[in-house]
Amino acid sequence: MALALSASSAASVLHPRELSGHRSSFWIAVRYTRIASRLVARCSRDESCQGDGGGFQFQPTRRILLGASLLLPLTLQNQGAGAVENAPAGTSGKEKRKLWSLGEEDKAAESRVYDSLVLGEPVAIASNRDRVWQKLLASRVVYLGEAERVPDPDDKVLELEVVRALRDRCFEQQRPVTLAIEAFPCLLQGSLNQFMNKSSDSADLKAQVLDWPEGRWEQYQPLLEYCRDNGVRLMACGAPPEVLRTVQTKGIQGLSVGDRKRYSPPIKRGSALSYEIFQQSLQPDVLANASVPFGPGPYRFAQARIVQDHTMAQVVRQALVDSGTVGLVVVITGASHVQYGAKGSGLPSRIAPILPKKTQAVILLNPERQHIRKEGELPQADFLWYSAAKVCVRNCFDRAEVARVMSAAGRRREALPQDLQAGLERGVISPELLQSFLDLDKHPVLAELTKRFQGLRERLLADPRFLHRLAIEESISITTTLIAQYERRKDRFWKELDYVITDTVRGSVVDFFTVWLPAPRLAFRVFNDESAVGGLEGFLGSIPDNAFQRAHTGTNWDPSTRFLAVVLGGVKLFSVGFISSVGTLSLTNAYLDLRRKLNPELAPRVTNKRSPIFKTAAVYATFLGLSANLRYQIVAGVVEHWIADYFLASTPLAGNILSFLARTANSYWGTQQWVDLARIFGLQAHKAEGNTPECSEPSQNLDAIPVETKDGIGGEILPNSKN
Known part of the structure; x- marks a missing residue:
């Protein structure tokens, strides 16, 4: 202990x-x-x-x-x-x-910060956020605007992150920090003081906010306890719910004289406040509970909003007085109360008479959309801050760092492939990923291949060792096929070399697709037609090739999407298996018929019974779509993409050895499965008429049907067929 x-x-x-x-x-x-x-x-x-x-x-x-x-x-x-x-x-x-x-x-630190003061779309800030903290520490008030209509639990994660970082830096500068929270009505300030003095616990404070929806207290509790344990003063700045309900039903005139004096500014017909209320009543997006854009409902909701802003402004002013000339006040409120700048009607403009705008900073937490600022327009905030849990779909990386990588390589964006240009435009290509592509482009052969074949480029970006693994798989395929051919043909191996070559090439082609299709890839597709984004092409593009692939920037693959990746991969391999099986058996039978016509003396010596074309194709395609699809998705996704490339990233040799062993074991296990399946469906060689063995000895059978290889297509089945 x-x-x-x-x-x-x-x-x-x-x-x-x-x-x-x-x-x-x-x-x-x-x-x-x-x-x-x-x-x-x-x-x-x-x-x-x-x-x-x-x-x-x-x-x-x-x-x-x-x-x-x-x-x-x-x-x-x-x-x-x-x-x-x-x-x-x-x-x-x-x-x-x-x-x-x-x-x-x-x-x-995995959260993302954007500078919203620039013209155009907000600019992502790199991991070095010194200028962000300099801006915040130079301010007297920092506003954290959170979601209002649908509260986002991720906002609370960011609030704790920002408050913790500001407290640590202010502690070094001996600056007091105050946290004002709109969710707590100002009447609960006494309860917050008791909580800060530790004369009451969390349960007592929770009992004071019974009107909160379920789960909201659990979201705020870590932040409240951190402030209590680290000397951050808590202040309640929200308007009482009873006052807001009265204003929403009867207007500000419905308040008592005392409440009107305390919670609302003076209001007279023709005053600036009356015009402000009218203007806000025309902005239904600001009013969280307004159902129609015009009429008495929105007008009174606008009055309630004025009451909220005025009440919070009074509390913030008092916090500035209490914290002295160097204290920092952090305000947690709804985004609509702070996102319209100093010239708007929110909190920054109400504090502006006593505090210049340059000493106020606005941060919007996890905003749904990034506003593109045009010249002459006010910025919606100083910074946009997204939590690590939010999937980034646009402008996810520091563009200055991307430009530095391009400049160091002496490349221009126009010289890149179109899909990469689109990814850079959206800001979903990281500097590290761009550097990986530029490294590939240094090799003449790879540069030409990746330029011509987008699929190869996408797979190499996701897995730089993809070609190594393809070579491993093909080596296993060719080796096992040739060994199987020689064991079955013996001294007829060289005389039946045409069959050997046919089976080997066919097996290599099928094996290529079993590696190619389930391989993870990084796709930044370009849709020529905008309607295709929501159509079939967009739907297929949103599904990963491997169900176990790590989600990259700009993607969000839920369990249902990953399940569809297994189904779609199975359909692809089923098609490959069916087409290759029908094509191979048809060509083989046509070749045998041609030999009989050219040499009629060989016909009586043919004793093999040919495999049924469509039955064999259906069974083999089903085998590839189910068994081979699942096995290769696991090998490429779990064993290689996760274990070898992620957990063993520092030791590439160990990853290559693991990949070789996994693919060898997969080959052996797939062989056993296919042999059992072929026997169950009667695809093994049968005895011919007259009880003559159908293939008693390949060395005595000049017209033997090609032996079964790794893909299991042919007149006989060998126990070393791979898939």
């Missing part, structure tokens, strides 16, 4: 962000040992550490300190594992090892 206490105490002193600068667990241990030593010295002087009466007394020893210093790096390693599991798609092995060294709190 003492060991755990020492470890947890030290962990609370050093922020996890400091850990990213350490290069080894040894130096982390040294750092924590020093911190633990200071804690011991401080604890020995603090009576609170000594316990009461016969209770537990903390008496650390050198053994405890040493154990704590060794325990903490292990704890950090377990915390870093969670960061690696949630790494975004396309993260390289080096980046994953860096994530491993980070704690749970650093998972928030």
Whole structure:
């Protein structure tokens, strides 16, 4: 217990962000040992550490300190594992090892920030967010605008992230931080004070907000407890629900004289406030509960909005006075209350008379759309902040970094393939992915192939070792096919070389598709017709080729979509199997008939009974669509895409060995399945009329039907057929 206490105490002193600068667990241990030593010295002087009466007394020893210093790096390693599991798609092995060294709190770094002050669409900000924090720390008020109509739980994750980061930086500058929350009516300020003073617990505070919908308290609780434990003052800034209901039904005139004076600004006919209410009544998008754009309903909802803004503004003004000249006030409110800038009617404009706009910063949390700002228009916010849980579908990466990669390679966007140009335009191609393509383009042969074949380019971007794995599969296919042919034909091998070549080529072609179709790929498709996006072409383009592929930027594959990937892959392989089977058997039979016509003396010696074309094709296609499809999706998706490329990214040799072993085992298992299936459906060779063995010995049968190879097509079945 003492060991755990020492470890947890030290962990609370050093922020996890400091850990990213350490290069080894040894130096982390040294750092924590020093911190633990200071804690011991401080604890020995603090009576609170000594316990009461016969209770537990903390008496650390050198053994405890040493154990704590060794325990903490292990704890950090377990915390870093969670960061690696949630790494975004396309993260390289080096980046994953860096994530491993980070704690749970650093998972928030995966969130995305956009600069909304620029003209045009917002610009993504790279992982270095120094200028974001400089802007926020230079402000006196920071507004966090969250979703209103449908509350988003991810907003609470971002709120805790921003508040924690601002508190840590303000703590270093000895600046007090105040958090004002609209969700708490201002009448509950006394309850919040008791919660901050720890004279009441979370259950007591939860009992004061019975009107909250189910689950809302659980979303706010981590933020509230963090503020209480870290000295962030909490303020309730929302208007009372009773006041809002009265205004929505009777208007501001329906309030009592005291409530009207406290919660609403003076209102007179022809005043600026009357015009403001009328203007807001014409903006139904701002009114969360308005059902029609005109009439008394929206007009009174606009009055309720004025009451909300005025009440929050009074609380923010008081918080600025209480926090002095250097304090920072963070306000959590609905996005519509802050997103219209200083010239609008929201909170920033109401605070502007006492606080310049340059000392106010607005952040919109997880906005559904990114507003494209034209010249002369006000920005909707300073920054747009998206949580890591939100799928990025446009402008996901820092365009300046992408431009730097292009400039370093001496390439222009117009020289890239059209699908990559479209991906860059949407901002869904990361600088790392662009660099991977440029590296492929340095090889003359690969450059020509990737330029001509979009499918190959997409697969190489998703898996740089795709060609290696295709070569492994083809090597296994050709080797096993030739061995099987020689074992069955013996001394007739060279005389029947035409059959051998036919079976080997056919097997290689089928094997190519079993590797090609389930392989993961990164597709940035270009639709010539906008209607195709919502049609069949767009539907098929939204389904991954491999059900186990990691979702990349701009995609969101739910379980139903991944199930459709299995079904669609099975349909593709079924088609390949049926066409190849019918084509091969038809050509083989036509070849045998031609030999009989050219050499009639061979006809009486033919004793083999030919395989039924369509029955064999149907069985074989079903086998490929079900068994081979599932096996190859697992090999390409789970074994190679996840284990070899993700968890073994730092050791490519181990990944290649694992891939070879998995594909060899898959080949052997597929052979056993096909042999059993062929026997069940009677595709094995039968005895001819007169009880003559249909294929007693291939060496005595000049017209033997081609033997069965890896794909299981032919007159006989060999136990080494692969698929």
